[in-house]
Amino acid sequence: MSVFPGYSFYIAINIHFVSFEHTFSVLRPLxxxxxxxxxxxxxxxxxxxxxxxxxxxxxxxxxxxxxxxxxxxxxxxxxxxxxxxxxxxxxxxxxxxxxxxxxxxxxxxxxxxxxxxxxxxxxxFEGYLHVDGFTLYELGDTGKLVAVAVIDEKNNSVEHTGLKSIVQEVARDYRDHFHRDFQFGHMDGNDYINSLLMDEVQVPTIVVLNTSNQQYFLPNKKVENTEDLIQFINSILDGTAEAQGGDGILQRIKRVAYDARSTVVSVFKSSPLLGCFLFGLPLGVISIMCYGICTADSDDGSEEMTRKDVIDPNASDEGSDEEQDEDKTRENSSEVTDEDQEEKDIMEKKKD
CATH class of the missing domain: 3.40.30.10 (Glutaredoxin)
Structure with a gap:
């Protein structure tokens, strides 16, 4: 299950407390x-x-x-x-x-x-409980489905108190039918249940949780009396009710994204200045680095183009001048050699 921001710390504290209780209980008779x-x-x-x-x-x-x-x-x-x-x-x-x-x-x-x-x-556990995060964690070991009335305990309207009474009545009067498969209770407020289901749950309402595979069931109509709740429970038992959630890959990815968003929102709600510093500073640094990288690439490209456009033409002109000088030298050398040859021929004739 998961996990509400700060819930892991809460569970860890309670687990340490239970461990202390276990150590203490060893000292008394079984x-x-x-x-x-x-x-x-x-x-x-x-x-x-x-x-x-x-x-x-x-x-x-x-x-x-x-x-x-x-x-x-x-x-x-x-x-x-x-x-x-x-x-x-x-x-x-x-x-x-x-x-x-x-x-x-x-x-x-x-x-x-x-x-x-x-x-x-x-x-x-008693047949009907006030359910909180740690109680729900412990109920996971029983293998039971947990039917929870999500209400506002500060609201004394008939809509809230009536739903709580309906769940209590079913837990008490229909124990023989459901106690092997269901645990009943109520939860004050929807903050925790929203984080658990990663959805906004209207208050008051009934939610049935399967703590073994993180699935949950919501009634397709408003529960107004015990018959409606019994019908809803029976639909879960016979498999006709639609199960939502679960522990698949997509749900795990959704859980990571939801937890990250919840953490960011909770930080900004508790301290906006701290949130701006924690998340604004890294984003600013990353933005500056990205801008620097992009700017450096564009400058290098322009320099290369400048070198090609300016240096290469001069290099080609110089190369052509050198070639012309070489050609002239060759021509001059060829002319000199021809004159020498004629002079040699004339000297030979005179000798003869």
Whole structure:
């Protein structure tokens, strides 16, 4: 996903914080026992989500301990006997693993829920969340689609509060239908979601994000009630809804261009003078260099033309004069030799 300006730094800080939490969590027991119902009530008030193993030693408890060693940094694990449980909790069989959240509880079923580790990883969040950048980053590990109501929390109009209530209602009343595939929540404002989708999202609206491949879904009509939202979710599940975005090559190029533009805009918005200096100075230097290169080429060309037009004609004239002098010398030499020859002939005749 990507990446909002400053978001990478935000994620890095949170990752370091999680690493610190993980180091600290090693010092506490993986699974803390709850000896009484009063202790259970106390723990439940302190933690919005907790996992509880009920029963004696078993293979299921060994798996529970393994999962706790992997995910202790993210959530809380406890163990208790059946007598410690509140009266409203009923179990068909023991041992069992339960998750307490959203003012109720859910029992792990190996046949329906699959691997215990995967189930705990998906159930470690409440059914409805306030979603921000880091929460969305963590939700990527669950493999769920994230249905987000993008609203303005400062706006108390029915349009904003009503959309939030619709998503909460579906998350609560239709858990059995959608909780394995969807995580529900709301996001305050559209700044982050705009950077994520590289598009302007109207507020309020519903957006469904696929964090595994960076695709997203937008409803083709306004969501006004729970039926509209359920219809939209079902269209995603059956594949009739159009997926947008993705992580293809074109989207990656678009992401680089969008991030660059966002960075430039954010710099100019925060400090126009700094933006002019950071981007104006390099552009000015590059422009001067280009002008110098182009000017140097044109001067060299004119000099070469001048040399050809001025120097070469003189050189040709001089060459012709030299040739004429040589011709005259040859003629004179030939004339001299002829006179010498005649004189020689006359002297010979006299001798005879």
């Amino acid at each position: 699974i803390r026992p709850l000896p009484s119902q009063q202790m259970f009530d106390h723990v439940q008030k302190r933690h919005s989500v907790l996992f509880l193993y009920v029963g004696v030693e078993s293979t299921l408890k060994e798996k529970f301990i393994e999962v706790a060693s992997e995910l202790i940094v993210y959530t809380y694990f406890f163990s208790a006997s059946e007598e410690v449980l509140p009266e409203y909790v009923t179990l068909n069989e023991v041992p069992a693993v339960l998750v307490f959240k959203d003012s109720t509880y859910f029992v792990y079923d190996e046949y329906e829920d699959g691997d215990l580790s995967s189930w705990v990883n998906k159930e470690r």
